[in-house]
Amino acid sequence: MKKLLSTILSLLFAAGVFAQNQNAGQNNVSRQSQSVVYFTRDVSSAGLMKVYRALNQKIEGNVGIKVSFGGPDEEVLQPELLCDLVKTTGGTMFDGNGLSGNRRTSEMNLSYAKRHGFTEIGKCVMLSDSDYINLPLNGGNLLKYARTGKEFADFDMLISVFRVRLHMLPAFDGNIKNISLCLANRSGKCIIHSGGTDESHYHSTPADVLEKSFADAAKAVLDYKKNWAFINVLDDIDPQDNCRGAKNLGKIGIIASSDIVALEQCTLDFVIEKADVDSSAKSEWKAAHRVGMVEQLEKLGGGTRNYRLVEVK
Numbered sequence: 262m263k264k265l266l267s268t269i270l271s272l273l274f275a276a277g278v279f280a281q282n283q284n285a286g287q288n289n290v291s292r293q294s295q296s297v298v299y300f301t302r303d304v305s306s307a308g309l310m311k312v313y314r315a316l317n318q319k320i321e322g323n324v325g326i327k328v329s330f331g332g333p334d335e336e337v338l339q340p341e342l343l344c345d346l347v348k349t350t351g352g353t354m355f356d357g358n359g360l361s362g363n364r365r366t367s368e369m370n371l372s373y374a375k376r377h378g379f380t381e382i383g384k385c386v387m388l389s390d391s392d393y394i395n396l397p398l399n400g401g402n403l404l405k406y407a408r409t410g411k412e413f414a415d416f417d418m419l420i421s422v423f424r425v426r427l428h429m430l431p432a433f434d435g436n437i438k439n440i441s442l443c444l445a446n447r448s449g450k451c452i453i454h455s456g457g458t459d460e461s462h463y464h465s466t467p468a469d470v471l472e473k474s475f476a477d478a479a480k481a482v483l484d485y486k487k488n489w490a491f492i493n494v495l496d497d498i499d500p501q502d503n504c505r506g507a508k509n510l511g512k513i514g515i516i517a518s519s520d521i522v523a524l525e526q527c528t529l530d531f532v533i534e535k536a537d538v539d540s541s542a543k544s545e546w547k548a549a550h551r552v553g554m555v556e557q558l559e560k561l562g563g564g565t566r567n568y569r570l571v572e573v574k
Contacts, residue, residue: 330354
């Protein structure tokens with residue numbers, strides 16, 4: 262009887278260990294499928310460097326830092342946040358021209374780069390409109406290629422830094438936009454806005470077409486250059502639309518990831534899902550600001566929305 266009892270206890274113990282190991286294995290698989298997003302509450306140049314260093318990006322060759330130099334009255338990324346990053350990497354800040362208005366030429370854009378203080382901390386260049394390169398895309402939704410200035414080809418590694426402004430523009434204003442529409446030159450912007458049907462003129466397209474075009478262009482960029490780091494600054498910006506319940510969320514922090522899709526999903530979770538509004542308002546915000554490009558880019562293999570947030574002190 263004692264021998265039988267001992268055998269039963271041994272079997273139960275083995276079964277328990279097996280179950281623990283199986284659960285541990287499942288947790289490991291789950292964690293392995295997640296992309297890491299690093300987070301700091303420190304909105305400063307030092308704070309930005311904390312999350313950037315956590316990515317362990319190999320700094321080599323010619324470094325490009327994609328930013329938006331902004332327009333005359335636009336709330337843009339504070340250049341002082343980039344001081345340590347530019348100094349550490351020796352990077353060149355760059356941007357693309359707009360289709361019309363006061364950002365349609367390189368001269369105009371560089372004047373705003375100077376006005377906003379970017380030229381005081383490092384070298385700034387504009388992507389060429391006349392000398393361009395096409396970035397091929399296989400298996401996209403609408404586009405066969407994205408287009409940008411030839412200068413983009415000269416960068417060996419890239420860092421995309423963006424100040425997120427949800428309640429500003431119709432399309433979600435984050436890092437996917439920064440490396441798609443904002444990285445495109447003027448004809449590249451026409452390609453995106455037209456869903457790949459026009460290289461010379463602006464077209465107002467339905468939201469679902471625009472989301473797919475953004476994702477296509479971003480995927481072409483990711484395929485063309487592999488060594489990327491992505492940083493979103495979640496800073497205090499006053500809403501400039503009529504979204505119900507929208508308000509200034511204050512200085513949330515800075516997040517960084519080598520996975521742009523994870524970064525953008527984390528951003529949406531911070532600025533929409535965690536916002537103190539009801540579920541119907543959140544749905545209205547998502548519809549108003551066309552956030553579907555995040556899911557579209559995931560479908561194209563540009564990253565995963567499954568992420569793990571790691572706070573860096």
